[in-house]
Amino acid sequence: MRFYKTCIYCKNELKGRTDKKFCDPQCKSAYQYQQAKEKPERFYNIVDNQLKLNRKILKEYNKGGKVIVRSSMLTQEGFNPNFFTHYWKNTKGDVYLFVYEYGFLKRVEHGVHKYVLIKWQDYMVQK
Structure with a gap:
């Protein structure tokens, strides 16, 4: 049957x-x-997707190696500074947060919030 x-x-x-x-x-x-x-989306996927978006935005705005951009421009695109992969502290004591090879430092100039965007360099290796 x-x-x-x-x-x-x-x-x-x-x-x-x-x-x-x-x-x-x-x-x-x-x-x-x-x-x-x-x-529902898993926590890992949420973090991974935000890191990918942050990297894409930083790459898009940092064409020259070192650029200063208003923070409102990045957040408007979906950038979230709370998601980063590692950090680097320069000799002045500034701590740059990195999303893979693209870094950012939050600054306030004349009351305007800005980000200094940089790209990872060989001399930044932490000892």
Whole structure:
């Protein structure tokens, strides 16, 4: 005796093995994608996505190696200074926060919040 069930994803009738759940690999893949989209985003993914966005923004604005940009321009793009990968302290005592190879330092000049953007250099290696 053969049991006929329906595909979990597309609801088409299944033929073949009795424990079959999907009619083809495309339905299985689409179902798994749909299930993953319904789950809340994991903490790791939230952090990773923000780091990637921060790096993209810093790279976009830092074309010259060292640039000063208003902080409002970066935050408007979605930049979040609370997400960084490491830091570097220069001889003056300024602490640059880095997102991979792109760094930033928050400054206030004439009441305007700005970021000094730099790119990682070989001499910045911490001992």
